[in-house]
């Protein structure tokens with residue numbers, strides 16, 4: 001672990017939040033390219049799996065938490081909801097997202113704004129569906145963030161979480177370990193100019209309580225009917241639960 005990472009991981013909640021925000025502000029302009037390039041484009045497939053679940057739920061109002069540059073919010077428009085709101089703490093990620101939404105002429109449907117997942121600026125029971133893609137891992141206080149999401153969901157509303165996990169079976173476990181510890185930080189550093197962002201990524205994935213551990217936390221927070229499904233041999237997983 002680098003000094004920078006140790007610093008980031010050792011920080012108490014608010015300090016971590018500020019660091020995470022700065023990190024995403026720094027890489028915002030290159031984030032989309034890096035995302036697709038470093039995942040060999042598999043992230044499109046993963047987001048489409050989320051879209052299938054969204055379509056099946058037929059939500060009218062959608063909240064995309066940690067929306068970043070808005071990819072999942074934009075994709076979710078294909079489920080024909082009446083409104084989509086995306087929130088993120090990084091203003092630079094949001095700027096990129098707002099431009100994309102305008103270019104796609106979706107600005108009357110999708111609103112992106114700055115807010116903290118742990119203190120959502122919405123009334124109780126507002127949304128039919130909430131989703132977080134590659135965001136919960138970065139929350140400073142995971143349970144606080146999940147409880148906030150539950151608060152703003154309608155009764156019977158759905159939470160969908162897409163997050164990296166660690167493949168558990170040979171040979172994917174070893175291959176992924178090598179890729180995420182060596183290749184990913186090296187490319188990330190060259191392309192993004194921010195070495196901390198892509199060394200932080202594998203460390204934060206390692207620390208993230210994946211699979212049953214995550215549904216256990218969802219249960220503790222009060223979500224019902226929680227389920228998880230591994231994607232691409234466990235490189236990522238989708239979690240769902242209902243309020």
Ligand SMILES: C[S@@+](CC[C@H](N)C(=O)[O-])C[C@H]1O[C@@H](n2cnc3c(N)ncnc32)[C@H](O)[C@@H]1O
Nearest residue numbers: 024066067068088089090116117133134135138
């Ligand atoms: C890896 S990006 C994911 C962005 C997007 N959901 C996607 O799928 O590409 C993680 C995002 O989480 C945001 N984030 C981290 N902590 C947050 C918090 N407490 N509240 C809101 N957003 C947060 C970061 O600013 C960043 O844009």
